[in-house]
Amino acid sequence: MGPGPAPDVPPEPGPAVAANDLGTPPPAPEVRRDGDALRFSGTLTSFNAGPAWRDAVKDAKGVRVLDLSGLTVLDTSGAALVLAAEAEAGEGVRIEGASRPVAAVMERARDASKPPPAPPAPAKRLGLVRSLGAWGVGRVKGAGDGVAFLGEASATLVNAARRPRDLRAADILRHLDEVGTRAFGLVVLLGVLIGVILAFQSSIPMRQFGAEIFIPRLVGISLLRELGPLMAGVILAGRTGSAYAAELGTMTVNEEVSALRIMGVDPMVMLVMPRLVAATIAMPVLSLLMDLAGLVGMTGVMLSLGFPVRLVTNQIASSITVGDLMGGLGKAAVFGLVIAGIGCRAGLSAGSGPRAVGDAATAAVVGGIVALVLLDGIFAVLFFRLGW
Structure with missing residues (x-):
C-alpha cells in the first residue's frame, strides 16, 4: 500500500x-x-x-x-x-x-531624501596680468624640475660609470632592440626617400649650370653632417621618446614608481639609465643607416640621369671626410641622450587622471623635436667656429 x-x-x-x-x-x-x-x-x-x-x-x-x-x-x-x-x-x-x-x-x-550637493561654483577667470603670472610661474617650476632631473640623471651616470654592475645588461639589450633593431626598416625607408628627394631637387638648379656631376657631393655632405642625424632624431623622438613617456607615465599613474621608491629601489637606476644608455648607443647606428640609405637613393637617381656608379662613388669619396662622418655621429649620440632624457622626464612627471599618459607622450615628442632643432643649431654654430 x-x-x-x-x-x-x-x-x-x-x-x-x-x-x-x-x-x-x-x-x-x-x-x-x-x-x-x-x-x-x-x-x-x-x-x-x-x-x-x-x-x-x-x-x-x-x-x-x-x-x-x-x-x-x-x-x-x-x-x-x-x-x-x-x-x-x-x-x-x-x-x-x-x-x-x-x-x-x-x-x-x-x-x-537628502538633496544632491550643489555643483561647485565655476572657477573665476584670472585677469590678463594674473594669467601671465601663473603661466610664468608654471614655466619656471617646469624649468626647475628639468634642472633637478638633469642633475639627478648626471649623478646617476657618474655613479654608473664607477659601478657598472648597477646597470642590468638585460634591460639595456631589450631597450637596444626596441630603439634600434625595430626601427631599422623605417629608417632605411625614409633614408632612401630623402636621398631621392634631395637628388631630384638639387638636379634642377645644378642642370642650369651644367653641374649635375656635383650632386653626390651636395647630397653626401648634407646627409652626413645635417640631415642624417636630424632625421634619425625626429624618428627617435616620435617613435621612442613617446614610448618612453607613455610607459613611465603609466607606471607613475599606477604608483609603481612610488612603490619602487618605498622598496628602496632608485627609479633613475632601474628605469631611466637603461633607456638613456640604449638611446645613446643606438642613435649613431640609426644615423649611419640613414646616411647609407640616403646615398643609395641618391645613387639610383644619378644612374637614372646617366651617370655611372664609379663616378658617383668617386665624387662622394673626394668630398666627404672622416671628420664629417664623426661629427654627424657625435651629434647623433647627443641627440639620442637628450631625446631619451626628455621622454623619461615627461613620463616620471606625469600627473593623475585619464589624460596624464597622453599629455606626457605629447610633451615628450614636442620637447624632443624642439630640443633637437636647438641642439642642431648650436652644433652648426660650433662647427662653423671650429672650421669643420
Missing part, C-alpha cells in the same frame, strides 16, 4: 510582505496619537501606507515624539510616511523605539 496522506502541518508565520506575495494584503497599520506622541504599530509598507498617509500626517502636527516601537515590518514607502510625519511635526521632534531593522530602513530613506 502506498503512503497515506501527509499530515496537516500549520504554515510558519511570515512577515507581512511575504503574505502579500501570496496574494493576501497586509493588515492596515495602527497610527494613533497619545498626547505629544504619535505611535506607529503593525506593518507599514507600500501596500498599506497610502490609506494611512493623510491621517498620520494630520495627527503629526504638534507632536514631540514619533514612537516606532510597535512597528514589525517597514519598507521605504513606510519610511517615507514617517519622514513626512516628522516634517509635519516640525523642529524638535524625536523618533524613538525603532528596532535595528526599522532604524536601518529609516537611515537609508533619510539619506535618499
Whole structure:
C-alpha cells in the first residue's frame, strides 16, 4: 500500500510582505496619537501606507515624539510616511523605539531624501596680468624640475660609470632592440626617400649650370653632417621618446614608481639609465643607416640621369671626410641622450587622471623635436667656429 496522506502541518508565520506575495494584503497599520506622541504599530509598507498617509500626517502636527516601537515590518514607502510625519511635526521632534531593522530602513530613506550637493561654483577667470603670472610661474617650476632631473640623471651616470654592475645588461639589450633593431626598416625607408628627394631637387638648379656631376657631393655632405642625424632624431623622438613617456607615465599613474621608491629601489637606476644608455648607443647606428640609405637613393637617381656608379662613388669619396662622418655621429649620440632624457622626464612627471599618459607622450615628442632643432643649431654654430 502506498503512503497515506501527509499530515496537516500549520504554515510558519511570515512577515507581512511575504503574505502579500501570496496574494493576501497586509493588515492596515495602527497610527494613533497619545498626547505629544504619535505611535506607529503593525506593518507599514507600500501596500498599506497610502490609506494611512493623510491621517498620520494630520495627527503629526504638534507632536514631540514619533514612537516606532510597535512597528514589525517597514519598507521605504513606510519610511517615507514617517519622514513626512516628522516634517509635519516640525523642529524638535524625536523618533524613538525603532528596532535595528526599522532604524536601518529609516537611515537609508533619510539619506535618499537628502538633496544632491550643489555643483561647485565655476572657477573665476584670472585677469590678463594674473594669467601671465601663473603661466610664468608654471614655466619656471617646469624649468626647475628639468634642472633637478638633469642633475639627478648626471649623478646617476657618474655613479654608473664607477659601478657598472648597477646597470642590468638585460634591460639595456631589450631597450637596444626596441630603439634600434625595430626601427631599422623605417629608417632605411625614409633614408632612401630623402636621398631621392634631395637628388631630384638639387638636379634642377645644378642642370642650369651644367653641374649635375656635383650632386653626390651636395647630397653626401648634407646627409652626413645635417640631415642624417636630424632625421634619425625626429624618428627617435616620435617613435621612442613617446614610448618612453607613455610607459613611465603609466607606471607613475599606477604608483609603481612610488612603490619602487618605498622598496628602496632608485627609479633613475632601474628605469631611466637603461633607456638613456640604449638611446645613446643606438642613435649613431640609426644615423649611419640613414646616411647609407640616403646615398643609395641618391645613387639610383644619378644612374637614372646617366651617370655611372664609379663616378658617383668617386665624387662622394673626394668630398666627404672622416671628420664629417664623426661629427654627424657625435651629434647623433647627443641627440639620442637628450631625446631619451626628455621622454623619461615627461613620463616620471606625469600627473593623475585619464589624460596624464597622453599629455606626457605629447610633451615628450614636442620637447624632443624642439630640443633637437636647438641642439642642431648650436652644433652648426660650433662647427662653423671650429672650421669643420
